Amino acid sequence: xxxxxxxAAILFGNVLSRTDNYTELSAFILQGFQCNAAGKLSxxxxxxxxxxxxxxxxxxxxxxxxxxxxxxxxxNLDANxxxxxxxxxxxxxxxxxxxxxxxxxxSLASQGDLSLxxxxxxxxxxxxxxxxxxxxxxxSTALRKEHLQHLGAFVCDMDASVINDSDPEVLQNLxxxxxxxxxxxxxxxxxxxxxxxxxxxxxxxxxxxxxxxxPLAFYxxxxxxxRINGQERVAFFRSLSDAYDGQSAAQKEx
Amino acid sequence: ATEECQSGPITAxxxxxxxxxxxxxxxxxxxxxxxxxxxxxxxxxxxxxPLPNDYLVVMKRKLDELYPSGVPEDQLRLLGFLAHQYNAExxxxxxxxxxxxxxxxxxxxxxxxxxAPLRELVARxxxxxxxxxxxxxxxxxxxxxxxxxxxxxxxxxxxAIRNAxxxxxxxxxxxxxxxxxxxxxxxxxxxxxxxxxxxxxxxxLGGASAEDLKKLARSQVDMDINTFLNLNxxxxxxxxxxxxxxxxxxxxxxxxxxxxxxxxxxxxxRQYQSDLDTLRIGLTGGMPSPLPTGSSNDxxxxx
Numbered sequence: 001x002x003x004x005x006x007x008a009a010i011l012f013g014n015v016l017s018r019t020d021n022y023t024e025l026s027a028f029i030l031q032g033f034q035c036n037a038a039g040k041l042s043x044x045x046x047x048x049x050x051x052x053x054x055x056x057x058x059x060x061x062x063x064x065x066x067x068x069x070x071x072x073x074x075x076n077l078d079a080n081x082x083x084x085x086x087x088x089x090x091x092x093x094x095x096x097x098x099x100x101x102x103x104x105x106x107s108l109a110s111q112g113d114l115s116l117x118x119x120x121x122x123x124x125x126x127x128x129x130x131x132x133x134x135x136x137x138x139x140s141t142a143l144r145k146e147h148l149q150h151l152g153a154f155v156c157d158m159d160a161s162v163i164n165d166s167d168p169e170v171l172q173n174l175x176x177x178x179x180x181x182x183x184x185x186x187x188x189x190x191x192x193x194x195x196x197x198x199x200x201x202x203x204x205x206x207x208x209x210x211x212x213x214x215p216l217a218f219y220x221x222x223x224x225x226x227r228i229n230g231q232e233r234v235a236f237f238r239s240l241s242d243a244y245d246g247q248s249a250a251q252k253e254x
Numbered sequence: 255a256t257e258e259c260q261s262g263p264i265t266a267x268x269x270x271x272x273x274x275x276x277x278x279x280x281x282x283x284x285x286x287x288x289x290x291x292x293x294x295x296x297x298x299x300x301x302x303x304p305l306p307n308d309y310l311v312v313m314k315r316k317l318d319e320l321y322p323s324g325v326p327e328d329q330l331r332l333l334g335f336l337a338h339q340y341n342a343e344x345x346x347x348x349x350x351x352x353x354x355x356x357x358x359x360x361x362x363x364x365x366x367x368x369x370a371p372l373r374e375l376v377a378r379x380x381x382x383x384x385x386x387x388x389x390x391x392x393x394x395x396x397x398x399x400x401x402x403x404x405x406x407x408x409x410x411x412x413x414a415i416r417n418a419x420x421x422x423x424x425x426x427x428x429x430x431x432x433x434x435x436x437x438x439x440x441x442x443x444x445x446x447x448x449x450x451x452x453x454x455x456x457x458x459l460g461g462a463s464a465e466d467l468k469k470l471a472r473s474q475v476d477m478d479i480n481t482f483l484n485l486n487x488x489x490x491x492x493x494x495x496x497x498x499x500x501x502x503x504x505x506x507x508x509x510x511x512x513x514x515x516x517x518x519x520x521x522x523x524r525q526y527q528s529d530l531d532t533l534r535i536g537l538t539g540g541m542p543s544p545l546p547t548g549s550s551n552d553x554x555x556x557x
Binding site for chain 1: 449452
């Protein structure tokens with residue numbers, strides 16, 4: 001059944017007490033993860049439960065993820081972090097991430113939904129600092145392609161100067177950001193208007209270039225829009241209008 | 255309209271082009287070319303267009319001219335985000351007799367309501383005999399529930415809360431949290447003491463008394479830190495170190511990260527440092543204990 005998260009939360013304790021074959025549990029049930037019920041599981045049961053959350057791509061809240069991460073750490077289960085959803089890794093106690101595995105850990109964690117952690121929170125700040133130290137980036141704002149491919153959404157919290165100083169791959173990282181700051185939007189427009197790869201001069205863009213920009217297209221300023229061929233712009237808006245058909249007014253307005 | 259229509263009148267067939275708005279590229283032209291009868295007949299289609307605000311102002315003025323005594327209920331359902339152009343006074347002239355109309359007007363896709371117009375909207379629904387049943391509570395959600403007046407909240411039947419989805423009331427003022435907690439604890443009292451009870455009552459704990467929180471502390475609920483920080487600050491001050499350990503359980507270490515929150519800082523200042531040390535999470539700022547090796551039991555014996 002497509003249980004709501006509220007219903008699943010009520011069922012969760014009873015379900016855990018009736019089975020420990022968690023592959024039977026749907027994502028609808030798993031989204032009901034309750035800290036007090038999971039706290040009663042053995043290490044093996046807990047590990048396979050969190051693994052199932054990953055397999056079924058169940059959606060957990062920040063409170064549930066934080067509890068799961070703490071229970072795994074309490075059971076010393078954080079070593080096999082590759083089995084767990086990236087969102088859980090965002091909440092891991094970072095002092096227990098050892099140097100040998102840090103690259104693997106932080107590139108997996110960077111695939112998590114960073115907006116689960118409050119902007120400027122201690123955990124979010126330490127995640128970025130540790131990841132940069134782990135990949136040997138230090139304070140540099142000129143990130144190479146291989147760095148960027150590992151850092152994922154962590155780049156969203158970096159200084160806007162990274163956008164113009166780094167490899168063009170940085171635009172793929174920016175697409176992961178829930179929101180861009182004003183300084184990041186200015187830096188993005190500076191980079192796009194410069195005509196450098198991968199998109200080159202706006203005059204050469206067509207509607208598939210705009211589509212490839214994904215969410216970044218909504219940050220383009222007026223002077224860049226005016227350099228884009230008129231028909232390509234209208235074609236882009238028509239494809240957008242179809243793509244957003246049935247979407248909310250707020251999204252259409254953007 | 256203040257200018258001549260140059261791009262040809264807007265008709266039902268013009269509206270079939272999803273981007274017809276490109277032809278009417280100013281609110282003045284939109285006003286000049288839009289006939290009120292076309293608006294009456296194609297309100298929903300028009301509102302599917304990504305219309306800028308000044309176009310909506312034109313549409314609202316024409317609707318006011320069409321319906322001087324208030325928009326009829328069948329058209330209210332089609333208003334969508336245009337409904338947010340109406341203030342509380344104008345909404346007072348609406349007839350909202352069915353929950354379908356209220357549902358259409360509360361659709362989150364069409365933008366957010368401010369408190370005053372939202373309160374008036376719900377008042378119109380209740381005045382027409384509507385009740386705040388659980389589907390309506392689900393529609394309102396936590397934020398809008400907090401906009402309602404205390405008199406409106408008092409009318410909620412506990413049964414409606416029992417069957418409603420999770421309602422986040424964290425944005426409510428304390429007095430409203432207390433009312434809603436009272437309703438919720440009545441609604442879920444049959445489940446008290448069973449494992450689902452905590453997940454049912456948790457959204458409403460912002461209105462819980464210290465006495466009820468102490469009861470919860472004895473049933474290993476592993477409260478998350480956000481719920482803890484949303485407890486009534488005055489009731490929180492009455493909790494002991496053992497109560498807090500019992501409430502937070504496995505999430506206790508999160509208290510260290512929240513020690514500067516006003517309610518937590520105030521609570522820490524009221525505890526003996528020796529008691530805080532038993533939590534072993536590095537909390538500081540407690541009162542010096544009266545006895546060199548005092549623990550809470552000794553303190554009890556001493557008093």
